[in-house]
Amino acid sequence: MSIASTQKRGFGAILWDYLTxxxxxxxxxxxxxxxxxxxxxxGLEALIIxxxxxxxxxxxxxxxxxxxxxxxxxxxxxxxAATPLLIGxxxxxxxxxxxxxxxxxxxxxxxxxxxxxxxxxxxxCSWFLGGAPDAGWTxxxxxxxxxxxxxxxxxxxxxxxxxAGTLMGGINFLVTIVTMRAPGMTYMRMPLFTWTTFIASxxxxxxxxxxxxGLFLLMFDRMFGSAFFDIALGGNSIIWQHLFWIxxxxxxxxxxxxxxxxxxxxxxxxxxxxLFGYTSMVFATILIAFLGxxxxxxxxxxxxxxxxxxxxxxxxxxxxxxxTGIKIFNWLATxxxxxxxxxSAMLWTLAFIxxxxxxxxxxxxxxxxxxxxxxxxxxxxIAHFHYVIVGGVVFGILAxxxxxxxxxxxxxxxxxxxxxxxxxxxxxxxxTFFIQHFLGLMGMPRRYWVFLEGQGLDTGNLxxxxxxxxxxIGSVVFVxxxxxxxxxxxxxxxxxxxxxxxxxxxxxxxxxEYNFKQxxxxxxxxxxxxxxxxxxxxxxxxxxxxxxxxxxxxxxxxIMTIGFTIASFGFIxxxxxxxxxxxxxxxxxxxxxxxxxxxxxxxxxxxxxxxDLEKEVD
Amino acid sequence: MLRWMGKFKALxxxxxxxxxxxxxxxxNLTALDPKGYGAxxxxxxxxxxxxxxxxxxxxxxxxxxxxxxxxxxxxxxxDFIPKQVEGNHTLEIVWTAIxxxxxxxxxxxxxxxxxxxxxxxxxxxxxxxxxxxNQYWWHxxxxxxxxxxxxxxxxPVNEKVYLDINSTDVIHSFWVPTISGKMDANPENTxxxxxxxxxxxxxxxxxxxxxxxxxxxxxxxxxxVSQEEYDQWVEDMQNVDPxxxxxxxxxxxxxxxxxxxxxxxCHAIGSSPVAVGPNLTNFANRTTLAGVEDLTKENIVSWxxxxxxxxxxxxxxxxxxxxxxxxxxxxxxxxxQLSHSDITPESASx
Numbered sequence: 001m002s003i004a005s006t007q008k009r010g011f012g013a014i015l016w017d018y019l020t021x022x023x024x025x026x027x028x029x030x031x032x033x034x035x036x037x038x039x040x041x042x043g044l045e046a047l048i049i050x051x052x053x054x055x056x057x058x059x060x061x062x063x064x065x066x067x068x069x070x071x072x073x074x075x076x077x078x079x080x081a082a083t084p085l086l087i088g089x090x091x092x093x094x095x096x097x098x099x100x101x102x103x104x105x106x107x108x109x110x111x112x113x114x115x116x117x118x119x120x121x122x123x124x125c126s127w128f129l130g131g132a133p134d135a136g137w138t139x140x141x142x143x144x145x146x147x148x149x150x151x152x153x154x155x156x157x158x159x160x161x162x163x164a165g166t167l168m169g170g171i172n173f174l175v176t177i178v179t180m181r182a183p184g185m186t187y188m189r190m191p192l193f194t195w196t197t198f199i200a201s202x203x204x205x206x207x208x209x210x211x212x213x214g215l216f217l218l219m220f221d222r223m224f225g226s227a228f229f230d231i232a233l234g235g236n237s238i239i240w241q242h243l244f245w246i247x248x249x250x251x252x253x254x255x256x257x258x259x260x261x262x263x264x265x266x267x268x269x270x271x272x273x274x275l276f277g278y279t280s281m282v283f284a285t286i287l288i289a290f291l292g293x294x295x296x297x298x299x300x301x302x303x304x305x306x307x308x309x310x311x312x313x314x315x316x317x318x319x320x321x322x323x324t325g326i327k328i329f330n331w332l333a334t335x336x337x338x339x340x341x342x343x344s345a346m347l348w349t350l351a352f353i354x355x356x357x358x359x360x361x362x363x364x365x366x367x368x369x370x371x372x373x374x375x376x377x378x379x380x381x382i383a384h385f386h387y388v389i390v391g392g393v394v395f396g397i398l399a400x401x402x403x404x405x406x407x408x409x410x411x412x413x414x415x416x417x418x419x420x421x422x423x424x425x426x427x428x429x430x431x432t433f434f435i436q437h438f439l440g441l442m443g444m445p446r447r448y449w450v451f452l453e454g455q456g457l458d459t460g461n462l463x464x465x466x467x468x469x470x471x472x473i474g475s476v477v478f479v480x481x482x483x484x485x486x487x488x489x490x491x492x493x494x495x496x497x498x499x500x501x502x503x504x505x506x507x508x509x510x511x512x513e514y515n516f517k518q519x520x521x522x523x524x525x526x527x528x529x530x531x532x533x534x535x536x537x538x539x540x541x542x543x544x545x546x547x548x549x550x551x552x553x554x555x556x557x558x559i560m561t562i563g564f565t566i567a568s569f570g571f572i573x574x575x576x577x578x579x580x581x582x583x584x585x586x587x588x589x590x591x592x593x594x595x596x597x598x599x600x601x602x603x604x605x606x607x608x609x610x611x612d613l614e615k616e617v618d
Numbered sequence: 619m620l621r622w623m624g625k626f627k628a629l630x631x632x633x634x635x636x637x638x639x640x641x642x643x644x645x646n647l648t649a650l651d652p653k654g655y656g657a658x659x660x661x662x663x664x665x666x667x668x669x670x671x672x673x674x675x676x677x678x679x680x681x682x683x684x685x686x687x688x689x690x691x692x693x694x695x696x697d698f699i700p701k702q703v704e705g706n707h708t709l710e711i712v713w714t715a716i717x718x719x720x721x722x723x724x725x726x727x728x729x730x731x732x733x734x735x736x737x738x739x740x741x742x743x744x745x746x747x748x749x750x751x752n753q754y755w756w757h758x759x760x761x762x763x764x765x766x767x768x769x770x771x772x773x774p775v776n777e778k779v780y781l782d783i784n785s786t787d788v789i790h791s792f793w794v795p796t797i798s799g800k801m802d803a804n805p806e807n808t809x810x811x812x813x814x815x816x817x818x819x820x821x822x823x824x825x826x827x828x829x830x831x832x833x834x835x836x837x838x839x840x841x842x843v844s845q846e847e848y849d850q851w852v853e854d855m856q857n858v859d860p861x862x863x864x865x866x867x868x869x870x871x872x873x874x875x876x877x878x879x880x881x882x883x884c885h886a887i888g889s890s891p892v893a894v895g896p897n898l899t900n901f902a903n904r905t906t907l908a909g910v911e912d913l914t915k916e917n918i919v920s921w922x923x924x925x926x927x928x929x930x931x932x933x934x935x936x937x938x939x940x941x942x943x944x945x946x947x948x949x950x951x952x953x954x955q956l957s958h959s960d961i962t963p964e965s966a967s968x
Binding site: 062063064067135136140142143146231236237238271272273274276277278279280302303304306307310311314315318319321322325326328329330332333335336337338339340341342350353354357358361362364365368369370371372373374376377378438441442443445446447448449450451452454455456 | 643644647648649650656657659660661663664667668671674675678679681682685686689690691695698699700701702703704705706709710713714717718720721724725728729731732733735736787788789791793795798799800801802804805806807809822824825826827828829830831832833834835837910930931
């Protein structure tokens with residue numbers, strides 16, 4: 001009896017701990033867990049799409065359901081899988097890399113996470129409430145405005161919620177990196193992953209508001225009778241495409257730049273050699289981000305913007321190949337002359353180089369607007385951006401997870417299973433997507449529910465579907481690896497790879513809640529490596545041992561999110577019945593009331609005392 | 619060593635498979651065997667860019683392979699610490715400058731061809747056709763000739779034809795891969811594009827902008843015929859008399875039903891501004907029914923009984939009086955009589 005009740009309390013306590021936590025590591029882990037959940041969901045949707053396209057004129061699912069699948073696959077993968085997985089890693093790792101004890105705004109961090117999760121769950125509720133959004137993940141007006149049912153309303157409110165969360169995350173990272181670097185950690189000594197987190201956060205800050213504006217216009221058109229996109233009433237539907245892609249193109253770099261950062265961490269460690277051309281890597285990152293805002297209309301070459309616009313956006317887009325090329329060659333040069341150890345984290349990294357190079361090259365090819373008149377909206381484009389997003393971002397996330405897993409969870413993932421997962425996924429990936437370049441050119445537009453018999457598209461689609469299943473099996477092996485490691489894995493030391501170069505490897509795995517007992521003194525790029533080369537096994541402290549000030553946990557972000565979610569349901573359904581306005585005002589009252597409570601009540605946090613710290617062993 | 623050889627074999631196999639598939643692609647559908655001005659321009663740049671990209675890829679892969687084989691940690695090297703190289707200015711300048719040159723080589727022909735394809739200088743002296751995208755069919759209005767048709771677009775070979783493309787509902791995109799790249803059909807403006815086909819034949823057209831449930835069923839055709847055949851076709855189309863009685867008894871019954879049910883409210887026959895539904899002039903000579911189905915009496919009957927089953931989300935479902943199977947059969951018989959020209963898709967293929 002007593003044991004059972006202790007366990008029950010134990011579970012409740014853990015749940016409460018996670019609901020109220022403001023610890024960046026726990027929030028990071030929750031981001032990763034939620035991102036993984038949505039990744040599996042998006043993956044299942046992808047499999048259903050591929051089953052439908054396994055043979056010509058298949059009737060596995062109806063046209064309407066197929067459109068819901070493609071819409072939810074794209075939206076889920078970009079907003080609820082790739083972005084949170086990356087934000088999770090940034091959250092968990094970046095403060096450790098700059099020698100900080102938490103992010104600048106721990107409360108905001110928690111709020112950001114809950115808003116993202118609420119947005120993702122809200123949108124998926126639509127499956128059970130009359131149908132998911134079906135206007136494509138790009139939700140082009142006027143199709144999205146006239147789309148019947150509440151699907152697109154869920155799309156709007158879900159993205160609005162999670163977008164607000166992401167924006168908060170971006171601002172938080174920016175302030176953290178600007179203000180909370182350890183003594184001696186100058187900008188040009190920051191690890192590349194921290195640099196790319198910084199730049200990606202700048203992109204979030206400037207790109208997401210464009211999406212927010214677009215979504216508001218769409219929301220008002222659908223729910224409150226405005227006519228921003230209604231041509232008959234003097235609106236303009238093309239403006240949606242501009243707003244969406246002014247956000248959408250930088251979003252690609254929000255995803256790929258942190259992945260670049262992770263590869264730039266992993267390659268030096270497993271080559272035992274410092275990153276080649278650090279300065280040019282930093283400036284290439286900044287240049288890519290800057291150019292990323294200048295090229296959105298290359299998604300719109302066939303809209304009819306005219307030859308001048310098409311020519312300018314073509315050339316601007318091609319220019320991005322230059323800094324990207326610099327990065328590829330710098331990575332190769334990092335390995336040149338090194339001592340390369342190939343484990344599963346490194347396999348993902350090595351596989352990234354050719355895969356992403358193909359994606360980058362087809363990127364230059366679609367930038368040529370004359371050629372894009374053929375590529376646009378076909379499977380060639382599908383192949384191109386999956387080479388970038390899967391071959392770049394997903395490989396990066398899986399490499400980063402494998403590399404930092406011991407730091408996050410204190411255990412090293414099983415190597416054999418890691419390698420099996422890699423080979424299945426890698427081969428499956430190329431089988432699925434390489435052939436799609438040709439399917440596109442052979443006349444298969446994207447978002448086609450069926451392709452016709454006798455158009456030469458059968459074999460290619462069959463190969464593609466087989467590849468998709470290999471990727472799925474690879475993902476299952478990866479998940480199995482995670483489960484088996486958490487049950488059986490051995491405890492990892494502070495620096496399980498033995499060649500760690502950056503600050504996160506100087507503290508225990510997983511780190512204590514305060515991260516650094518004493519803030520470290522940073523003497524150059526790769527600070528831990530510098531200390532190792534001088535025979536010190538640990539960082540020199542930059543401050544005497546003293547009390548550590550910690551923020552208090554809080555349930556308020558969770559309650560605030562509940563309020564916003566109730567209001568979102570209210571917005572969606574008040575179209576049907578004005579009684580739902582009660583939910584709008586009630587939800588907003590909860591959210592605003594919580595904000596008021598937070599503003600009026602002082603929360604000074606607490607201190608971990610020096611005496612307690614002294615008792616703890618390193 | 620052997621492991622890497624194995625990997626190369628896989629790559630070579632993949633290459634062979636792709637080459638075979640490249641050659642396949644269906645004639646008059648694939649963009650890889652261009653037979654028109656725009657498609658040829660696109661193909662030229664595809665080839666140029668593929669060659670440059672392949673060269674870069676080979677260089678990257680060579681360095682990549684050498685690095686992995688030569689610098690892989692071997693037994694007994696666990697404690698070896700490589701020289702920590704910061705960078706190398708000469709190298710970094712080289713791999714910045716070469717891509718800039720390559721981008722320049724691509725940019726110049728790109729800009730030139732973009733302006734070339736947007737040239738509207740000959741528009742006034744050429745055939746002008748207004749193309750309208752609808753959920754889920756295409757309307758063609760030969761402004762100068764006062765001809766309206768739908769689904770099959772007849773044009774003369776080796777002649778510049780200007781298309782003024784727009785839409786009545788959501789965004790569509792007009793794409794005939796073998797003849798030309800695509801152009802969006804927007805509801806708010808008209809986009810102009812010219813096409814020129816080099817060979818007679820029937821070419822597949824596809825809607826390339828996501829437009830709803832039947833997006834994948836919105837196919838159309840371009841029928842390219844000789845100049846003489848085209849002139850003949852124009853004359854035939856101009857002389858269509860929608861009032862003329864068909865001869866067959868069943869078809870006559872169908873014609874009466876067609877009129878009694880006010881089908882003309884949406885479907886015009888002959889030159890008419892009515893374009894709520896597809897114009898049915900010359901219907902019997904269509905290449906397909908509803909974009910993708912074979913044009914047979916049975917298919918027309920099943921369309922008339924349940925259009926939703928053939929084309930989910932179409933605008934006809936529920937907007938016409940219910941028909942019995944017999945009535946549908948008579949109407950189908952009537953529609954199959956609507957042959958207004960001897961110039962057919964078959965004559966283009968010969």
